[in-house]
Amino acid sequence: MALISPSRRLRRTPFSKGVEAAGVKSYTVYNRMLLPTVFESPEADYHHLKNHVQIWDVSCERQVELRGPDAGRLMQMLTPRDLRRMLPGQCYYVPIVDETGGMLNDPVAVKLAEDRWWISIADSDLLLWVKGIANGYRLDVLVDEPDVSPLAVQGPKAEDLVAKVFGPRVRDIRFFRFDWFQFQGMDLPIARSGYSKQGGFEIYVTDKRMGMKLWDALMEAGADMDVRAGCPNVIERIEGGLLSYGNDMTEDNTPHECGLGRFCDTATAIGCIGRDALLRVAKEGPVQQIRPIEIHGEKLPPVDYAWPVMAGTIRVGQITSAAYSPDFGVHVAIGMVKITHWDAGTELEVNTPDGPRKAVVREAFWA
């Protein structure tokens, strides 16, 4: 693997000093910001995440803040998910689509108040789309990127650790809800959410100068829980079927192709810019869709381009994420497969960089 060249453009985070002190070995770049990918090894990080608790620098989940009288209207223009019943204190996973129904991002919308929202984004400059729409439609709303850097606490001991630092009230936070807490005079929302299936929280740090103080406080409080610096783990997230924008789907895909139809209320999401384009696919269903796929054989390299999925000599799909799972003893993978070959149990072949491999479509993700 090659090295990554440091520059200001690949932004450091309020927690970078902690990440470096913990011995980060590799990064990816996400929203033009450093996101750690490996500390000890993907496998060691994976086992630790499933058994203990980790602190994750996910500052790269930048926020797009909408503030003003038209904030709610603008938010609904962005997504086919019906937001009318959403209350302050709730988080919604919202596909964001353009006028053709193509996905521009798959963020979490955080409703702070009727006239104030954060969109906690995946890897694309969603800020620019939202600013362009707000400007073009002359909406009465401020759109910018605030000083907010999420720090995730993930793993089976996450609740105990966060309760030790913020008090027992964190135990009352329900999944995809948030509540407000204080840390050394800083008000911050804490949500029960995160990019793993091991449970945990995302702490939205609202003052970058406080980042390392909170990092250190969590590390100190977790000393007797074997707390470690960690990061989203490629094996664990594929086992859990957590999609990655830019890997598993792009602007070429509709939410329905991504299996996100349950987050689309296309009939009632009045005002959504992509609504007309999505109405037909919402009714008739997509012709290709994301599926869990098991790949057999020797350990494969990372997926850095879409691997063709073949039925004989016909290309019927592609693999976009894959990793060898120590717990399941196979390669867990995410792929997009055509309707003719997407039924569970269908046997296919994947053209990997190491040659063709047998594969099978699964009924469900692993965890």
Place this chain on the structure above:
Amino acid sequence: MALISPSRRLRRTPFSKGVEAAGVKSYTVYNRMLLPTVFESPEADYHHLKNHVQIWDVSCERQVELRGPDAGRLMQMLTPRDLRRMLPGQCYYVPIVDETGGMLNDPVAVKLAEDRWWISIADSDLLLWVKGIANGYRLDVLVDEPDVSPLAVQGPKAEDLVAKVFGPRVRDIRFFRFDWFQFQGMDLPIARSGYSKQGGFEIYVTDKRMGMKLWDALMEAGADMDVRAGCPNVIERIEGGLLSYGNDMTEDNTPHECGLGRFCDTATAIGCIGRDALLRVAKEGPVQQIRPIEIHGEKLPPVDYAWPVMAGTIRVGQITSAAYSPDFGVHVAIGMVKITHWDAGTELEVNTPDGPRKAVVREAFWA
């Protein structure tokens, strides 16, 4: 330095196989695509670039294509540069600004025809801003990212090499103009441009399947010129005063702060979205501006955050790019300095990660 984790999201390019075969040592990520940063070493790459000819994979300069009756109107909405006299066959460096005059990108606009433009972008998803504006203003224009991957040929022998492959007509291309050529049946524009001061061309490869064929043809034709795989060189680009969006300026800066006032015709750029916001700064001038700065002393690490520039105990600016120049025997640097301290000859101090360093504001860049 840490490693970079491969994934489909950090897109490979049509030339990646050539880059890897040439022994690339490190990358940055630019527009969610791999951009090589070092082959032999920054210094060896630098000397070679200044004396010979290099082939650069700059596919990460993605294109935003505007096509349709409103393409020209939309292009003018994006920039304060007056485009009325621009002809097909010309390239213009165009600051792109939002409604507050903040820079969203500093691309090169390529006018293919009255109703067809490419915007060859720096590192931000400008596509999303342009799509949002086109949608909000209901313009009659298609906006997308076409299959176009620029390959640059840079260095003093660039003209000889490109003429060997495409014929002597390339010698007639004037600076920031382009003309159409053929390569194995593929039509492609070649512009006299590039992100170095050593002269050369950018070849807009219009079919990704042809990428390696062209790469190999250039390598073969240049065998007797010591042609090598190369990349934008941090030392050479700072010497030449070539700014880097995301490093030297961000959306917080106006074009005037970036010394790009000569590309702003704010009075006559009717329709530019940021025009109102820029009128005052265009008249009165900015209160801080980019300056060439010489930093003294031992070799410094790469700039991965803005280094404070001090006058005594007062912060008067920041360094955003710096590198030790073998040819000039000092650290060449780019910084943003307040009006009170920006005169050439002003002596300042820079707070680097290695401690304070003496520095001086220069009259002009080095090359």
